[in-house]
Amino acid sequence: MISRQKSFLLYTFLTVFSLISIFPLLWMLTAATNKSIDVVKGRLLPGMNLIENFRNLTAVSDVGRAMLNSFWYAAVLTTGSLIICSLAGYGFEIFHDRAKDTVMSILLLAMMVPFAATMIPLFQIFSGVNLLNSTLGFILPTLSTPFLIMMFRQSARSFPNDIIEAARIDGLNEISIFFRMFMPTMRSTYAAAMTITFMNAWNSYLWPKVIMSDESRMTMPMLIANLKEGHYTDYGVLMLGVTLCTIPTVIIFFCLQKSFTEGITGAVK
Numbered sequence: 001m002i003s004r005q006k007s008f009l010l011y012t013f014l015t016v017f018s019l020i021s022i023f024p025l026l027w028m029l030t031a032a033t034n035k036s037i038d039v040v041k042g043r044l045l046p047g048m049n050l051i052e053n054f055r056n057l058t059a060v061s062d063v064g065r066a067m068l069n070s071f072w073y074a075a076v077l078t079t080g081s082l083i084i085c086s087l088a089g090y091g092f093e094i095f096h097d098r099a100k101d102t103v104m105s106i107l108l109l110a111m112m113v114p115f116a117a118t119m120i121p122l123f124q125i126f127s128g129v130n131l132l133n134s135t136l137g138f139i140l141p142t143l144s145t146p147f148l149i150m151m152f153r154q155s156a157r158s159f160p161n162d163i164i165e166a167a168r169i170d171g172l173n174e175i176s177i178f179f180r181m182f183m184p185t186m187r188s189t190y191a192a193a194m195t196i197t198f199m200n201a202w203n204s205y206l207w208p209k210v211i212m213s214d215e216s217r218m219t220m221p222m223l224i225a226n227l228k229e230g231h232y233t234d235y236g237v238l239m240l241g242v243t244l245c246t247i248p249t250v251i252i253f254f255c256l257q258k259s260f261t262e263g264i265t266g267a268v269k
Helices: 002-031 036-041 050-060 063-094 098-110 115-128 135-142 146-156 161-169 174-185 187-203 206-211 220-227 235-255 257-264
Strands: none
Touching (some): 036 235, 050 235, 063 174, 063 235, 135 187, 146 187, 161 174, 187 235
16 A cells, blocks of 8 residues: 555656656747737647637748758758767877876866857958858858767777787778767667767757858847847747757657667766
């Protein structure tokens, strides 16, 4: 009886907090189908205004262009970041020495520097080399991050040295070992890093807002921010924009959820 009571209380507790956790998502979805006045009143039931909200959204902004821009920037940044950070993490661990430990410590200290502190110097540099309103200007500041390097370095510690030595004896060079042996083995780590990097790139707002002055380069977070400008905000349209911006990251996370968990915990298969 006691064990049943404990189980009941546990499941009740988990159910309540699960509902609290998903409530913002449910409210966003229902708000996207309601009129602005209903959203302001706090209506929690789905409405019949979804098509009208979509028409208003596409009338005031180029959603398709913003989605394509966000996909392009996120895809390029994710691909480049995975290659560079995994190479760095692999090198830090496989060719380990005290000098590399010192460099890694400096990189980890750099994580404590807020991006806002480096944003103005970065803008001045990028402006001087004509990288404003460009894909390269978007991706360079976050192409390599200490967190991802540390993550791949930790994963490389579980990569068997015997395999590396055997591959070297067979005549493989270090690049071949990395691409043909390390990368396939660390699929879960790459999946976790991909999820984190894609979400950060997709949701990035401050840096694109600084360097992207051309409307044709606008991303989804920038588009949503523009919907709040002016004397009147249509909250139904705004929440529909937020919903459209959220869908890709939700799909990426659920598709890679299992690999993401394994990668974060350092599992190697």
